[in-house]
Amino acid sequence: MTVPEGMDRPKAGLRQRENLALLHEVSLATAGVSHVEMCIQCGTCGGSCPSAADMDHTPRKLFAMLRAGMEDEVLRSNTPWMCVSCYHCVVRCPQQIHIPDVMYMLKSKAIAAKLCQDSTAPDFSKTFIGMVETFGRSFEVGLAGWHYVTHYPLRLPAMAVMGFGLFTKSRMSILPKRIKGMDQLKAILDKAKTLEMSE
Amino acid sequence: MNDYIYYPGCSMEGSGIAYHESLMVVKKVLGMQLHEIDDWNCCGATEYLGTSTIPAYSLIARNLALAAQQTVGNKTVMAPCSACYLNLVKADHNMAESKVLGGKVNEALAAGGLHYDPGSLTIRHLLDVFINDVGLDTIKSKVTHPLTGMRVAPYLGCMVPRPDYGHQFSDYEQPTELDDLLRALGADVIDYPLKTECCGGHMAQIGPETAYEMIRRLVSTAENRQADIMVTVCPMCQMNLDAYQPETNSFFGTNYQMPIVFFTQLMGLAFGADAKEVGFGRELVSAKKALARIGVAAPAPAASAPRSKKPQGLPMPASKFQKKAAAEMAIKEGSK
Numbered sequence: 202m203t204v205p206e207g208m209d210r211p212k213a214g215l216r217q218r219e220n221l222a223l224l225h226e227v228s229l230a231t232a233g234v235s236h237v238e239m240c241i242q243c244g245t246c247g248g249s250c251p252s253a254a255d256m257d258h259t260p261r262k263l264f265a266m267l268r269a270g271m272e273d274e275v276l277r278s279n280t281p282w283m284c285v286s287c288y289h290c291v292v293r294c295p296q297q298i299h300i301p302d303v304m305y306m307l308k309s310k311a312i313a314a315k316l317c318q319d320s321t322a323p324d325f326s327k328t329f330i331g332m333v334e335t336f337g338r339s340f341e342v343g344l345a346g347w348h349y350v351t352h353y354p355l356r357l358p359a360m361a362v363m364g365f366g367l368f369t370k371s372r373m374s375i376l377p378k379r380i381k382g383m384d385q386l387k388a389i390l391d392k393a394k395t396l397e398m399s400e
Numbered sequence: 401m402n403d404y405i406y407y408p409g410c411s412m413e414g415s416g417i418a419y420h421e422s423l424m425v426v427k428k429v430l431g432m433q434l435h436e437i438d439d440w441n442c443c444g445a446t447e448y449l450g451t452s453t454i455p456a457y458s459l460i461a462r463n464l465a466l467a468a469q470q471t472v473g474n475k476t477v478m479a480p481c482s483a484c485y486l487n488l489v490k491a492d493h494n495m496a497e498s499k500v501l502g503g504k505v506n507e508a509l510a511a512g513g514l515h516y517d518p519g520s521l522t523i524r525h526l527l528d529v530f531i532n533d534v535g536l537d538t539i540k541s542k543v544t545h546p547l548t549g550m551r552v553a554p555y556l557g558c559m560v561p562r563p564d565y566g567h568q569f570s571d572y573e574q575p576t577e578l579d580d581l582l583r584a585l586g587a588d589v590i591d592y593p594l595k596t597e598c599c600g601g602h603m604a605q606i607g608p609e610t611a612y613e614m615i616r617r618l619v620s621t622a623e624n625r626q627a628d629i630m631v632t633v634c635p636m637c638q639m640n641l642d643a644y645q646p647e648t649n650s651f652f653g654t655n656y657q658m659p660i661v662f663f664t665q666l667m668g669l670a671f672g673a674d675a676k677e678v679g680f681g682r683e684l685v686s687a688k689k690a691l692a693r694i695g696v697a698a699p700a701p702a703a704s705a706p707r708s709k710k711p712q713g714l715p716m717p718a719s720k721f722q723k724k725a726a727a728e729m730a731i732k733e734g735s736k
Contacts, residue, residue: 231453232449232453232498232501233493233494233497233498234497251598251614252598252607252610255607255610283607283610285558285598285600285602285603285610285614286558286559286601287558287559287598288558288559288562288563289558289562289598291562291563292562292564292573304450305449305453306453309450309451309453312451321606321607322606322607323451325447325605325606326447326448326450326451329445329448330444330447330448333441333442333444333448333459337441337442338410338441339410339442339445341410341411341414341415345605356608356647359646359647359650363643363644363646363647363684366684367415367684370681370683370684372415372416372417372418372682373414373415374413374414378413380439380441381439382512385462385512385513385514386441386459386512388511388512389458389459389508389511389512389514390455390459390508392507392508392510392511393454393458393459393504393508394452397452397453397455
């Protein structure tokens with residue numbers, strides 16, 4: 202696309218794409234059929250969202266930014282990280298866009314592009330996944346312990362009280378459980394990693 | 401038709417053990433047979449899906465592939481945890497919807513000698529099974545100790561009524577199934593408009609202030625409507641509203657003491673089971689007062705956790721939410 206001299210948009214050093222490539226790329230990489238190209242900018246999603254107040258862009262705006270090819274801004278946004286997967290937007294969206302699935306995709310993309318602005322959420326996911334890939338099960342004590350020590354040291358006193366409560370009520374097991382088919386699961390996940398959608 | 405392939409999920413063995421204990425009692429009364437998927441693995445919750453696609457779906461699909469090998473006369477998988485239920489049903493749905501996804505996931509599964517044809521299993525949540533298979537009449541016929549006089553707030557959370565791929569519930573936002581079930585147990589079910597609002601999910605771990613506000617709203621609405629107890633169908637909701645209620649109180653300067661238990665625990669009580677047998681006493685916010693309403697004594701605590709009254713963390717200027725909550729609390733204290 203050629204733009205007359207002096208008419209090009211200010212880019213502020215950010216990478217932008219002059220076509221719908223970004224929108225299509227995100228849509229194709231989303232699990233299932235995302236319908237994100239169908240967004241009519243009605244704003245029902247943001248209006249239904251319990252965490253919209255804490256987002257830097259509402260989902261509606263984020264989808265407009267995808268269409269505009271504003272890759273860096275989209276991947277730096279905290280919006281996908283604030284999504285609580287409550288599916289209020291999904292059942293109200295007149296275009297049946299798989300909004301949480303698009304958010305999941307954008308999180309993976311932001312991690313790959315190293316554009317997450319806050320490491321708390323990606324680190325929590327990473328720790329969780331590490332446990333699952335080691336034991337085949339989640340391990341609440343290890344996960345919470347490591348996460349609070351590394352990200353919320355100031356919350357540790359309150360967490361210690363909670364942990365003690367959960368422990369005395371036998372709601373926390375100190376040792377992780379390991380599945381029998383760990384080798385099988387590892388083989389599956391190793392293969393899966395080579396087949397990732399965006400690759 | 402009372403046989404189900406059973407996917408417990410990790411929290412049934414840990415933080416949600418009261419759900420497991422009460423389900424074991426209730427299924428016996430109702431004559432249900434649960435066949436646990438042999439060597440099932442974690443569903444990945446919302447964490448795995450948020451950082452990868454094919455590995456996350458393959459992790460979930462290993463369970464589906466194992467379940468499909470283990471059919472027990474029917475092909476229905478039942479999951480009691482909302483997040484596990486949604487992940488299983490979502491993987492099945494999206495693998496069928498997108499041939500590319502389905503193909504890649506099966507290519508990964510093949511590395512472990514497994515295969516799954518999407519659509520070959522029916523995946524359902526425990527509440528759906530109780531309502532649509534067992535039926536309210538059967539449940540009602542088993543009630544020996546009706547919960548008369550106990551005011552219960554029915555709380556479903558998000559992932560069971562939404563997106564509801566199988567259309568098992570009457571409404572996405574105000575379904576009445578849990579109300580009906582609790583009413584069949586004889587409970588006084590309050591009108592609880594936030595019944596499918598979010599508990600905060602993993603925000604308690606990654607964005608606590610967002611979670612505290614969600615928890616406060618749910619708990620304060622239940623209390624304003626004079627509920628004795630809240631009931632949930634999801635281990636994550638129970639954990640957030642129960643274990644993080646003290647932290648939420650510290651944050652807002654409030655003093656809510658709203659117990660939250662699993663719906664199966666109340667079913668167990670109504671069927672005549674002992675409170676301890678169905679996991680009472682495991683909740684951090686004590687259900688003692690609520691149990692007293694129906695003349696049931698709370699199990700003796702194993703040990704009491706020290707309770708910190710001082711807000712944790714550094715002194716920070718109060719946010720608008722904190723100020724609002726403190727003002728509401730002051731008005732309520734004054735009116736008592």
